[in-house]
Amino acid sequence: MTVQIAVALDDRSFAASHWAGAARLADEARLDFVTFDDRFGRPGPDAVLVASYVAPLTRHIGLIPVATTTHTEPFHLSTALATLDYVSHGRAGWQVRVSADPAEADLLGRRAPLGFDELFAEARDAVEVVRRLWDSWAEDAIIKDVPTGRFIDRDRLHYIDFAGAYFAVKGPSIVPRPPQGQPVIAALTHEARVWENLDADVYFVTPSDVDSAAKIVRQLPAGKKVFADLVAFLDPDQETAIRRRGSVTSDAAVFAGTPAQLADLIAGWAPAGIAGVRLRPGTPDDLTAITRDLVPVLRERGLFTPSTATTLRERLGLPVAVNRYSPESAHA
Amino acid sequence: MPKQIILAAHFPGVNNTTVWSDPRSGSQIEFDSFEHLARTAERGKFDFFFLAEGLRLREQRGLIHDLDVVGRPDTLTVLTALAAITTHLGLAGTLNATFHEPYELARQLATLDHLSGGRAAWNVVTSHGGFFGENFRRGGFLDHADRYVRAGEFIEAARTLWDTDGGDFAIDSSQFGIKGRFGVPRSPQGHPVVLQAGDSAAGRDLAARHADAIFSRHHKLEDAQQFYRDVKGRLPAYGRDVDSLKIIPGVSYVLGDTDADAQEKAHYIRRQQVTPQTAILLLEQLWNQDLSSYDPEGPLPAADPVLDEDDTIIKGRAGMFPDRLKTATEWRALAEAKKLSIRDLVIEVTGRQNFIGTPARVAALLDEYVQTDACDGFILVSHLTPGGLDDFVDQVVPLLQERGVFRTEYESTTLRGNLGLRQPEGR
Numbered sequence A: 001m002t003v004q005i006a007v008a009l010d011d012r013s014f015a016a017s018h019w020a021g022a023a024r025l026a027d028e029a030r031l032d033f034v035t036f037d038d039r040f041g042r043p044g045p046d047a048v049l050v051a052s053y054v055a056p057l058t059r060h061i062g063l064i065p066v067a068t069t070t071h072t073e074p075f076h077l078s079t080a081l082a083t084l085d086y087v088s089h090g091r092a093g094w095q096v097r098v099s100a101d102p103a104e105a106d107l108l109g110r111r112a113p114l115g116f117d118e119l120f121a122e123a124r125d126a127v128e129v130v131r132r133l134w135d136s137w138a139e140d141a142i143i144k145d146v147p148t149g150r151f152i153d154r155d156r157l158h159y160i161d162f163a164g165a166y167f168a169v170k171g172p173s174i175v176p177r178p179p180q181g182q183p184v185i186a187a188l189t190h191e192a193r194v195w196e197n198l199d200a201d202v203y204f205v206t207p208s209d210v211d212s213a214a215k216i217v218r219q220l221p222a223g224k225k226v227f228a229d230l231v232a233f234l235d236p237d238q239e240t241a242i243r244r245r246g247s248v249t250s251d252a253a254v255f256a257g258t259p260a261q262l263a264d265l266i267a268g269w270a271p272a273g274i275a276g277v278r279l280r281p282g283t284p285d286d287l288t289a290i291t292r293d294l295v296p297v298l299r300e301r302g303l304f305t306p307s308t309a310t311t312l313r314e315r316l317g318l319p320v321a322v323n324r325y326s327p328e329s330a331h332a
Numbered sequence B: 001m002p003k004q005i006i007l008a009a010h011f012p013g014v015n016n017t018t019v020w021s022d023p024r025s026g027s028q029i030e031f032d033s034f035e036h037l038a039r040t041a042e043r044g045k046f047d048f049f050f051l052a053e054g055l056r057l058r059e060q061r062g063l064i065h066d067l068d069v070v071g072r073p074d075t076l077t078v079l080t081a082l083a084a085i086t087t088h089l090g091l092a093g094t095l096n097a098t099f100h101e102p103y104e105l106a107r108q109l110a111t112l113d114h115l116s117g118g119r120a121a122w123n124v125v126t127s128h129g130g131f132f133g134e135n136f137r138r139g140g141f142l143d144h145a146d147r148y149v150r151a152g153e154f155i156e157a158a159r160t161l162w163d164t165d166g167g168d169f170a171i172d173s174s175q176f177g178i179k180g181r182f183g184v185p186r187s188p189q190g191h192p193v194v195l196q197a198g199d200s201a202a203g204r205d206l207a208a209r210h211a212d213a214i215f216s217r218h219h220k221l222e223d224a225q226q227f228y229r230d231v232k233g234r235l236p237a238y239g240r241d242v243d244s245l246k247i248i249p250g251v252s253y254v255l256g257d258t259d260a261d262a263q264e265k266a267h268y269i270r271r272q273q274v275t276p277q278t279a280i281l282l283l284e285q286l287w288n289q290d291l292s293s294y295d296p297e298g299p300l301p302a303a304d305p306v307l308d309e310d311d312t313i314i315k316g317r318a319g320m321f322p323d324r325l326k327t328a329t330e331w332r333a334l335a336e337a338k339k340l341s342i343r344d345l346v347i348e349v350t351g352r353q354n355f356i357g358t359p360a361r362v363a364a365l366l367d368e369y370v371q372t373d374a375c376d377g378f379i380l381v382s383h384l385t386p387g388g389l390d391d392f393v394d395q396v397v398p399l400l401q402e403r404g405v406f407r408t409e410y411e412s413t414t415l416r417g418n419l420g421l422r423q424p425e426g427r
Ligand SMILES: Cc1cc2nc3c(=O)[nH]c(=O)nc-3n(C[C@H](O)[C@H](O)[C@H](O)COP(=O)(O)O)c2cc1C
Pocket: B051, B052, B053, B054, B094, B096, B124, B125, B126, B127, B128, B197, B198, B199, B200, B201, B202, B203, B204, B215, B216, B217, B250, B318
């Protein structure tokens, strides 16, 4: 049984060389994707821009930045992520987040913090709008028809006319349909009920063992790709790793040990129905240990095989993104 | 030493400049196109790469405008990707102050400044009308005066955030009530370079007060000199010296083996830019009514334009005609005097090509403009994307260098450094 391997980068560096180095390591190890953490209210760069920066410097790896729906404009999010898909030639994704933090609301100053249910209702609307905007241009909308002088066929562009409780968006997008049709949408899910109405493709979950992983997979809607998060401290000897881990706690299970031991653990979790694991390096050095030491072990054991797919959607085995406005989808 | 010329490369995203019907015209959206133009500009030692912004597709007669190139990437995202594959070129994005928020935009611009090693620039525009608003939470509309109030307070807020160096801030102005910690350390330029585009007195004052450079549309020699004097004359009131604000109009050019050859090429390009369909639509923008039944090769309408600035036939484009009646009268007189059809008249009055001739002639003209204080440099808009700058870089740049008015090597790794602008001190 093979699994997919991703890494979560939550470094807060502003150094271009730091991000270029980390992304290249992960790319050269042929990991499936990397996620970039972000929150307005903590120090660190804008994750969508970091992902965009590394896009021309990498070739294979999927790029999934975090962006919150709470204080952002769905229109801006949609165009930024579509652009990330263009600059990466079809390797873009988006990890949706909400912000319940009142201090973050103060940074934007537009409104009082929303309640828990409202945050998620707004996120659902934002995802819906972003997806509609991606669909708002047919793939073949640019016609360059010299006799009639038309660059686009306006009948292949669509107003999305979204009107919800939190915002209304007219459309169409200013960005033509991105290479993947729809970049991959992901969400971190501690409680299935919170996100189950959200139209995500990938869920990051935080099981403590194989049984809890299997239970979470059963609770989530069918057809979703589930990745188990694991914090990893990796060293050639277990004692060093355990010492480095110290008393670190996390929402995800924390592993400290050798690459072979982590490979054992991943092999043990694989039957739970997960698509793969997302490793959160305990420290930046652990990213090097993952790419240099863990990946060869996984490959040797047949647990991990670099994908030959060119887009992130294909790599994850997600279905082709059908355009809701196309005549074909009307018949479907 | 003569004044040094600033050069920037514009990647046109919408309008009828780009001749998309030319077989050499490439994609307007694929990253390869952006990469090609940026690499060409950097090869030519240009100061910066420039992107405009539109947040909704233009409409005319209530329909999406379908004749010009349309469809463009998100400004900051594509500029940040370009930062990875260039080393010295400035990266200037147009981002309007009406549909962005200071904390978010200041953080994004500072991220770009960090990742590019000090090459970020922000062209502040205010956008036009409530049309864009239908795509945003803000919805609705700020009127002209309020848009400039917001833009001024927006720039001040952004500068305050950049000055905190990752520290605390509290801003309480008419437009913004925000506070907290700005999670970004001071970026290489301190403040990304601020450009302004917008031509009214309020716009010029905003520039005189806050901007490092102006993107202007004044490109005829005397008009440009007048604009230059006007804007630079506003600086002392804000305690600024004349070199602290650079004036850079958007201009186009056509090169040929001889001047006559270039003129012929220019004429051909104009006819491709103004197709019969485009001619009618451009005329409608002045007449502010449906003229689809008119023959583009026939005479101008006899009736006057419709004067209703709240309900213009075109949406998503800044008003170009402050006095419709006067302009219409002038156009009619011109068409009669020169016996011009609608299309020929439109070609004549919307002519954008400023610099036409052999490379030597174009180099001499550009130099003359800068030395006679019509401007400090140019944002070059070529009619072909993305290869339209290649000839300029190969043929004109060396001549400017020979004249001693354009760099042969970058002076600095930051855009501020290359533009000769002061580094803000911070607080
Ligand atoms: C040269 C120039 C370029 C402009 N570019 C843009 C642009 O890319 N996007 C935009 O929304 N507005 C753009 N504008 C519009 C201005 O921001 C402003 O809304 C408009 O000019 C009205 O203000 P004014 O009366 O001060 O000129 C541009 C204006 C000028 C003069």
